Amino acid sequence: MADVATQQSRTKTAPHRRNFFSKLFLHNLSAKIAALPMIATVLVIFVGCTIWTVYYSFTNSRLLPRNEFVGFDQYARLFGTSRWNVSITNLIMYGSMSLVLTLTLGFLLAVLMDQKVRFESAFRTIMLYPFALSFIVTGLVWQWIMNPTLGLQGTFRNLGWTGFTFDWISNPRMVLFALLIAGLWQGVGFCMILMLAGLRGVDEEIWKAARVDGIPTWRTYVSVVLPMMRGVLVTAVVIIGSGIVRLYDLVVALTNGGPGISSEVPAKYVYDYMFGGGNIGQGLAAASMMLLTVLIIMIPWAYLEFGGKGRR
Amino acid sequence: MSGAAPTTPSTSGTEPRGPRPKPFFTPKKIIIYTTLFFFSLYFLFPLYVMVVTSLKSMPEIRFGNIFALPAAPNFDAWVKAWTSACTGLTCNGLSPGFWNSVRITIPSTIVSIFIAAVNGYALVNWRFKGSEIFFSILIFGSFIPYQVMLYPLVIITREMGIFGSLQGVILIHTIFGMPILTLLFRNYFASLPQELFKAARVDGAGFWRIFFEIMLPMSLPIFVVALILQVTGIWNDFLFGVVFAGTQNLPMTVQLNNIVNSAQGTPEYNVNMAATVLTGLVPLIIYFVSGKLFVRGVAAGAVKG
Numbered sequence: 001m002a003d004v005a006t007q008q009s010r011t012k013t014a015p016h017r018r019n020f021f022s023k024l025f026l027h028n029l030s031a032k033i034a035a036l037p038m039i040a041t042v043l044v045i046f047v048g049c050t051i052w053t054v055y056y057s058f059t060n061s062r063l064l065p066r067n068e069f070v071g072f073d074q075y076a077r078l079f080g081t082s083r084w085n086v087s088i089t090n091l092i093m094y095g096s097m098s099l100v101l102t103l104t105l106g107f108l109l110a111v112l113m114d115q116k117v118r119f120e121s122a123f124r125t126i127m128l129y130p131f132a133l134s135f136i137v138t139g140l141v142w143q144w145i146m147n148p149t150l151g152l153q154g155t156f157r158n159l160g161w162t163g164f165t166f167d168w169i170s171n172p173r174m175v176l177f178a179l180l181i182a183g184l185w186q187g188v189g190f191c192m193i194l195m196l197a198g199l200r201g202v203d204e205e206i207w208k209a210a211r212v213d214g215i216p217t218w219r220t221y222v223s224v225v226l227p228m229m230r231g232v233l234v235t236a237v238v239i240i241g242s243g244i245v246r247l248y249d250l251v252v253a254l255t256n257g258g259p260g261i262s263s264e265v266p267a268k269y270v271y272d273y274m275f276g277g278g279n280i281g282q283g284l285a286a287a288s289m290m291l292l293t294v295l296i297i298m299i300p301w302a303y304l305e306f307g308g309k310g311r312r
Numbered sequence: 313m314s315g316a317a318p319t320t321p322s323t324s325g326t327e328p329r330g331p332r333p334k335p336f337f338t339p340k341k342i343i344i345y346t347t348l349f350f351f352s353l354y355f356l357f358p359l360y361v362m363v364v365t366s367l368k369s370m371p372e373i374r375f376g377n378i379f380a381l382p383a384a385p386n387f388d389a390w391v392k393a394w395t396s397a398c399t400g401l402t403c404n405g406l407s408p409g410f411w412n413s414v415r416i417t418i419p420s421t422i423v424s425i426f427i428a429a430v431n432g433y434a435l436v437n438w439r440f441k442g443s444e445i446f447f448s449i450l451i452f453g454s455f456i457p458y459q460v461m462l463y464p465l466v467i468i469t470r471e472m473g474i475f476g477s478l479q480g481v482i483l484i485h486t487i488f489g490m491p492i493l494t495l496l497f498r499n500y501f502a503s504l505p506q507e508l509f510k511a512a513r514v515d516g517a518g519f520w521r522i523f524f525e526i527m528l529p530m531s532l533p534i535f536v537v538a539l540i541l542q543v544t545g546i547w548n549d550f551l552f553g554v555v556f557a558g559t560q561n562l563p564m565t566v567q568l569n570n571i572v573n574s575a576q577g578t579p580e581y582n583v584n585m586a587a588t589v590l591t592g593l594v595p596l597i598i599y600f601v602s603g604k605l606f607v608r609g610v611a612a613g614a615v616k617g
Contacts (some may be wrong), residue, residue: 019337030519031438034430035446038494041487042446046453049464056463065467109351112344126352129359131610132599134548136565137592140572141358142584144365145378154376185358193607242455249550253569270459275555280463290457299454 032131033258050291057284065280074285083299084286087264094176094265102240103233104308105184111221112197113192124196135186139253142182143169147255172262175255182254187243191236198232199225213223241297247292266290366586373581389582397583399562401569406587409567413594414549416477416563419460420485421542425535428490432497433523437509447494454491458551462539469556476558484552489545493538501527501533528559540602540609564591 060070078084109127113120130138145151146169156164168174168181202225210220226233246265255263266286274283361378367385395405434440435447465484474480487563504527534583553563564571568591572584599606 015472028440031434031440032444034438035434035440035443037427037486039446040451041490042449042453044468045461045487046449046456049461050453051462051466052464065463070353107496111349112348115340115344117344117348123348123352126355129510129596129599131353132544132595132606133592134550134595136548136550136564136569137588138358140584140588143363143572144581145358145361147581150581151372151378158376184354189355190610192612197611201556203340230498238455239373242457246459247455248459249565252550253573256573267457267459269552270462271555273482275465284463287457287460287462290505291460294455294457298452302452308587 007282008207016146019273053284054288054291057281057288059281061281061284063278063280074281075289077283078282078289081282084265084266084269086261087266088289090176090263091244091247091265094179094247095241097176097180098187098244099237099240101180102187102191103182103236105188105235107195107226109188109192110195110199113196124189124193126231127192129189130186131190133186136251138182138186139250142178142185146178146181172259175259175263179250180256183247183250186250187240191240194232194236195229198229201232202228220274233282234304238297238301241295245293245297280295319385362585362592366393366582366584366589370580370582383451387586388579390590392580393571393583393587395475396585397571397580398576399567400574406564406567406590409562409564410439410590412478412557412561413564415543415545416485416553416557416561417546418482420482420489420546421539423482424489424493424542425538427486428493428538429497429528429531429535430523431490431494432499432501433527433582434519435494436501437522438500438519447498450491451495455486458488462551466555475556476561478557478561480558480612481552481555481563482563485542485549488504488552489542492541496534496538496541500531504530536602536605537609540598544598544606544609547594568609 004165026149056065057074058069058071059066060068060073096151113123117123146153146166148154148167148170151166153164153166156166168178206224206228209222210222210224215224246267248271249267251263251268257264257268266289270286270290272283273279277283317401322430363380364380364382365373366389367382367387369382369386369388370383372383393405394407394410396403397405399406435443465588469475469480471484472480474483509522510525512526517525547563549563550563550565550569553566557563557566568587571587572579
């Protein structure tokens with residue numbers, strides 16, 4: 001960094017070189033002071049804390065962080081723990097279902113809303129209000145609805161439909177679908193809003209041209225409009241994806257990881273080991289794995305975004 | 313994946329878009345409105361259940377019809393949820409949590425918006441070496457899961473002596489609000505005419521004077537958007553509250569979860585739902601009052617401008 005700066009100043013005229021330090025520190029001094037909180041956040045929190053976490057994930061820290069290196073031991077233990085393996089399987093299962101369904105339903109609803117429907121703003125208000133609510137509220141409401149004795153299942157049984165089962169929340173094999181119902185309820189409206197903005201951004205001329213050519217509406221959506229909405233789609237995928245990796249509150253409120261460990265997720269593993277289990281090393285290793293996951297999602301995206309900008 | 317299949321045919325309205333006169337009840341219209349209607353039921357049902365349950369008595373709830381309207385609607389459960397429901401060991405209801413949330417939300421919102429506004433302004437009008445690099449890392453960093461930074465932040469706040477205090481949570485919210493808010497303000501200030509800034513500079517106004525006398529008065533709309541984004545975001549937070557607030561300062565979301573999920577004895581579902589409604593009320597009011605601005609706020613928090 002400093003090398004580049006000196007070289008640059010050397011190529012310029014002599015007075016500039018003399019002023020190098022005053023330029024680096026005093027030029028725009030107020031702006032630099034004003035930006036200090038941002039710079040500190042970047043260096044201390046986003047860079048510093050992340051490095052700290054990765055660094056200590058290679059130690060055998062238990063109750064307190066310790067500087068004794070154990071290599072990949074924490075990671076080996078992590079992947080030898082059934083709870084962690086269940087957590088990542090859940091995240092992959094829930095994540096892929098949630099991503100596909102949120103995008104599909106969001107797009108479907110946006111297309112429907114784009115057909116000049118009456119009461120559009122009423123429909124939009126209804127679909128988006130869950131997004132205003134916290135995951136805790138979302139989780140607790142659905143926990144009540146899915147209550148096996150007094151919720152939907154009990155209601156239908158009392159109404160005479162005695163074979164009715166909707167026990168997803170207490171059924172280890174179905175609990176992820178219970179999470180999914182609540183997660184979709186909270187997030188689909190927002191995805192719809194994004195997609196609707198994307199659809200409205202498509203030029204009316206495209207539609208006219210497609211109609212003239214006699215292309216069926218659904219074909220136009222799939223082969224013309226969707227590719228044109230690439231930007232919105234990528235944004236939606238990145239937002240939904242990073243939300244899925246962070247998934248925590250909803251699980252705590254809806255199932256608290258149960259029944260058994262069947263709805264555990266990585267974020268909860270991290271929290272429980274860091275603050276409840278007295279095994280910080282495990283928590284840090286799990287957190288580092290979350291970081292790695294996000295990087296795997298983020299790097300292709302960053303490449304597309306910034307690589308694409310140069311070409312345009 | 314497979315669940316989406318049955319609903320897709322409604323998109324593929326293969327109706328030719330010809331000039332033929334259309335009655336209102338075309339098959340396409342019927343499909344569209346029916347689909348929207350059923351989705352609306354899905355979205356509205358939990359709100360209905362939440363409110364209706366909170367107005368029932370426990371015997372009525374045990375009767376077991378989640379759809380039924382309350383026979384004798386009353387707010388007893390709301391009063392109990394507010395004043396005397398048990399959260400863990402104490403039984404003072406949600407009200408302490410509500411005031412904690414207020415005490416957390418107000419300063420966090422003000423401080424984070426002010427810092428972000430200044431940052432955005434510096435990034436647009438007073439660039440310096442490295443400013444864009446810092447900004448890029450800031451945006452990139454906002455995608456890192458909070459869990460990655462949680463433990464070192466506990467150590468930092470503990471060293472600063474603000475772990476387990478309101479200041480601690482406020483600081484954390486300010487930090488994590490920074491990326492999105494800075495982006496918001498940067499994009500807004502970049503959209504303002506540069507001539508204004510240049511004219512002020514020619515007239516000899518400095519960094520702060522231009523900010524307070526020219527930029528701030530022009531940025532009311534974006535302040536409202538940022539306000540909505542932050543108030544709802546901070547109010548709805550759970551993780552930072554549970555980690556950094558300390559048992560005396562738990563925000564409403566954490567208290568709510570404690571009331572419902574760690575209740576000893578027989579659960580009182582009406583009180584639980586009343587507490588849930590109460591916690592959701594603040595963001596819901598903001599949502600209904602602010603309308604399109606809310607959409608702008610959450611979309612700005614998400615869409616790169």
